[in-house]
Amino acid sequence: xxxxxxxxxxxxxxxxxxxxxxxxxxxxxxxxxxxxxxxxxxxxxxxxxxxxxxxxxxxxxxxxxxxxxxxxxxxxxxxxxxxxxxxxxxxxxxxxxxxxxxxxxxxxxxxxxxxxxxxxxxxxxxxxxxxxxxxxxxxxxxxxxxxxxxxxxxxxxxxxxxxxxxxxxxxxxxxxxxxxxxxxxxxxxxxxxxxxxxxxxxxxxxxxxxxxxxxxxxxxxxxxxxxxxxxxxxxxxxxxxxxxxxxxxxxxxxxxxxxxxxxxxxxxxxxxxxxxxxxxxxxxxxxxxxxxxxxxxxxxxxxxxxxxxxxxxxxxxxxxxxxxxxxxxxxxxxxxxxxxxxxxxxxxxxxxxxxxxxxxxxxxxxxxxxxxxxx
Amino acid sequence: xxxxxxxxxxxxxxxxxxxxxxxxxxxxxxxxxxxxxxxxxxxxxxxxxxxxxxxxxxxxxxxxxxxxxxxxxxxxxxxxxxxxxxxxxxxxxxxxxxxxxxxxxxxxxxxxxxxxxxxxxxxxxxxxxxxxxxxxxxxxxxxxxxxxxxxxxxxxxxxxxxxxxxxxxxxxxxxxxxxxxxxxxxxxxxxxxxxxxxxxxxxxxxxxxxxxxxxxxxxxxxxxxxxxxxxxxxxxxxxxxxxxxxxxxxxxxxxxxxxx
Ligand code: SF4
Ligand code: SF4
Ligand code: SF4
Numbered sequence: 123x124x125x126x127x128x129x130x131x132x133x134x135x136x137x138x139x140x141x142x143x144x145x146x147x148x149x150x151x152x153x154x155x156x157x158x159x160x161x162x163x164x165x166x167x168x169x170x171x172x173x174x175x176x177x178x179x180x181x182x183x184x185x186x187x188x189x190x191x192x193x194x195x196x197x198x199x200x201x202x203x204x205x206x207x208x209x210x211x212x213x214x215x216x217x218x219x220x221x222x223x224x225x226x227x228x229x230x231x232x233x234x235x236x237x238x239x240x241x242x243x244x245x246x247x248x249x250x251x252x253x254x255x256x257x258x259x260x261x262x263x264x265x266x267x268x269x270x271x272x273x274x275x276x277x278x279x280x281x282x283x284x285x286x287x288x289x290x291x292x293x294x295x296x297x298x299x300x301x302x303x304x305x306x307x308x309x310x311x312x313x314x315x316x317x318x319x320x321x322x323x324x325x326x327x328x329x330x331x332x333x334x335x336x337x338x339x340x341x342x343x344x345x346x347x348x349x350x351x352x353x354x355x356x357x358x359x360x361x362x363x364x365x366x367x368x369x370x371x372x373x374x375x376x377x378x379x380x381x382x383x384x385x386x387x388x389x390x391x392x393x394x395x396x397x398x399x400x401x402x403x404x405x406x407x408x409x410x411x412x413x414x415x416x417x418x419x420x421x422x423x424x425x426x427x428x429x430x431x432x433x434x435x436x437x438x439x440x441x442x443x444x445x446x447x448x449x450x451x452x453x454x455x456x457x458x459x460x461x462x463x464x465x466x467x468x469x470x471x472x473x474x475x476x477x478x479x480x481x482x483x484x485x486x487x488x489x490x491x492x493x494x495x496x497x
Numbered sequence: 498x499x500x501x502x503x504x505x506x507x508x509x510x511x512x513x514x515x516x517x518x519x520x521x522x523x524x525x526x527x528x529x530x531x532x533x534x535x536x537x538x539x540x541x542x543x544x545x546x547x548x549x550x551x552x553x554x555x556x557x558x559x560x561x562x563x564x565x566x567x568x569x570x571x572x573x574x575x576x577x578x579x580x581x582x583x584x585x586x587x588x589x590x591x592x593x594x595x596x597x598x599x600x601x602x603x604x605x606x607x608x609x610x611x612x613x614x615x616x617x618x619x620x621x622x623x624x625x626x627x628x629x630x631x632x633x634x635x636x637x638x639x640x641x642x643x644x645x646x647x648x649x650x651x652x653x654x655x656x657x658x659x660x661x662x663x664x665x666x667x668x669x670x671x672x673x674x675x676x677x678x679x680x681x682x683x684x685x686x687x688x689x690x691x692x693x694x695x696x697x698x699x700x701x702x703x704x705x706x707x708x709x710x711x712x713x714x715x716x717x718x719x720x721x722x723x724x725x726x727x728x729x730x731x732x733x734x735x736x737x738x739x740x741x742x743x744x745x746x747x748x749x750x751x752x753x754x755x756x757x
Contacts, residue, residue: 159702161675184723186680203680204673213671390716392688393663397670408659411650413531424671429663430713444714479666479678479688480723 125300125350126282126310126321131333132341133309133320135196139170140336141279141307145240148332150277153209154242155202160188162202164209167242174199175318181288181361181472183481196318197243197311200287201471205400206241206248210272211255217268217407219419234268238275244305245283246298247290247469251400252278253304257463258403277328280305284313284352288361289472291485295366297469299356307332310349321349362472364485365492369466370457372495373488377449381490386445388480393426395474395482396451401467406432427451452487505554505653508539510574512560512567513594513622517639518585519559524642535653549573555580555652561587563594563622575629582648583625586638586741590710593638595622595744599756623744633658638708638741641693662713664688665705669696677704682727684737689715689747706740711747721751731755 133141145152146168154167157174167173178199180187191198219230244252259269283290283299292298301308306329309320321341324330341349396402406425411418425432428447433440441447459467468484475483509519525532532538539553549570556578562568575581583589591598597605598621606613625631635648644660651658661667665687669676677683677699685704687696691712698705711717721734729737738752 159675160680163673163675184679186676203670203675208673213673388716388719388722390688390719391664391712391714392666394666394670394676394688397667409656410647410659411654411656413528413535413646413650413653415535415654424667426663426667429661429667431661431663444716477676477679479676479685480719 131338133322144335150240152240164204240277247292247471249304250297278305280308282310286356289475291362292470294364295470373457393428396426398473508553513563514560514587589634591622591744636709710742710745715747717751
């Protein structure tokens with residue numbers, strides 16, 4: 123476990139406010155958690171006042187409610203419906219445009235968009251999810267240039283989880299609740315009756331540079347110990363578990379298990395699970411032309427293995443039944459992802475459980491199969 | 498630029514409907530100029546009384562079939578159209594007027610008209626595809642303007658229209674909207690409804706009303722169980738499924754499970 127080191131600093135809520143302002147002064151677009159229409163969403167934020175002060179969330183299968191905390195904590199909740207892929211791998215990305223026709227056709231590349239991103243409040247499971255998308259979208263011979271440009275400039279302010287959500291199981295997936303790598307700065311919020319305070323660790327030159335602009339002091343031994351204890355406490359209070367031993371083998375030898383039909387009976391094939399999953403990366407491209415036939419464009423958009431068109435080949439769709447589609451999703455996440463990308467495709471964030479309208483729970487599906495596995 | 502005679506000829510036909518889908522076409526104001534350059538538009542908003550002449554490369558058909566005369570007229574339109582695209586819930590599923598399919602029409606007529614004997618109507622309101630072959634069905638009540646332009650552009654470029662048949666939820670999540678069902682326990686038909694509107698209702702904190710009809714693989718039974726668990730009663734479930742797309746197969750079958 124990588125917990126706040128002995129060199130950690132102490133940051134007050136004013137210090138955090140200075141930090142957000144310094145990032146914005148430095149030309150970053152800061153995005154982070156904020157309360158919007160009854161959920162904690164990731165949106166543009168300016169200062170500490172935009173953070174969900176004093177809020178927490180209640181989560182279970184198909185259920186999410188904001189609740190008041192009895193303190194003023196700024197990060198006292200788990201992950202919500204959004205993930206950072208909204209910004210790094212956005213729902214729609216135009217790839218190129220053409221103008222003119224015949225021999226005069228000109229192809230225009232899509233220019234890079236907007237200022238560099240500063241992601242505020244990134245959790246351990248989310249850092250792991252970003253690392254997984256890095257492998258998927260940048261690995262191999264054909265990296266995605268749009269993703270690469272965004273990632274190269276991204277500043278990450280991570281947060282160690284001091285509360286575990288009702289559908290979290292990052293401990294089972296070995297992805298949290300403490301951050302390990304992949305961030306510039308990381309905070310651990312201390313319990314306090316008064317104003318929030320944080321133990322802060324820096325990991326990169328970019329992180330140390332921004333610290334020069336804000337006030338902080340060395341954290342005391344007892345503050346560091348308190349921060350560690352809070353993270354350990356959340357590790358012991360995960361809402362869900364999914365024992366990981368031999369998961370790929372377990373699933374791949376149970377491809378005809380009756381449970382797949384049972385879950386297909388409930389599954390709406392709505393695709394919500396894939397939309398909220400921070401590692402799901404699948405897209406389709408759409409071509410469009412204008413009425414005069416003078417301009418065309420190609421746009422990549424999020425797609426889902428739960429749609430019929432997604433596996434459409436000449437003659438029809440490969441995965442016609444919802445059973446086949448749900449099984450594809452779950453076995454890709456937990457089994458074949460290992461073969462393809464060298465890790466699990468699930469980080470245990472619990473979003474697919476919470477945001478499934480009928481509360482289908484990946485951990486329950488796996489344990490049902492495990493319970494009746496002939497071995 | 499083509500001269501007039503080279504341009505594809507487009508016709509717009511109206512059957513039993515409210516005109517909302519044609520209004521979507523008129524709402525394409527900035528694009529109408531380009532549309533006029535690319536195609537010759539023969540517009541027949543109320544052509545019911547005139548004979549049908551000429552041939553059309555693309556016919557856009559609004560409205561459902563609810564009278565014997567319309568059942569004849571749609572055959573004439575089909576004969577004279579190289580491609581026939583239906584617009585909206587009326588033309589693709591029978592529309593709100595298909596509520597008559599669940600009741601006794603004679604009772605309605607007796608209640609509304611002093612001399613019901615003069616009314617020449619069919620017992621049901623049905624989709625255009627129940628009467629003639631249809632090349633493409635554009636959903637919605639009304640249709641979405643962007644999708645309408647996409648279908649016409651695709652037709653002009655001889656390519657497949659990019660009109661996905663998946664759920665509204667994909668659009669809703671792509672817009673980053675908080676789910677009204679999961680976060681607010683509001684009934685939403687989004688998971689069983691085809692995308693196309695851009696998730697307008699969830700963006701206004703309301704559940705989807707199903708204007709675009711059933712998605713490609715609608716699991717209405719499972720959604721109904723979830724809605725019943727939120728406290729919706731039989732009558733509310735019946736009404737939810739029985740609106741603009743009441744006669745679309747999946748919604749019709751589900752509403753009948755909660756019928757009298
Ligand atoms: S599969 Fe579910 S729990 Fe795992 S990373 Fe995706 S959304 Fe999170
Ligand atoms: S598992 Fe849930 S969220 Fe995913 S497609 Fe099925 S019903 Fe939708
Ligand atoms: S609000 Fe409705 S359409 Fe949007 S994700 Fe939830 S169930 Fe689907």
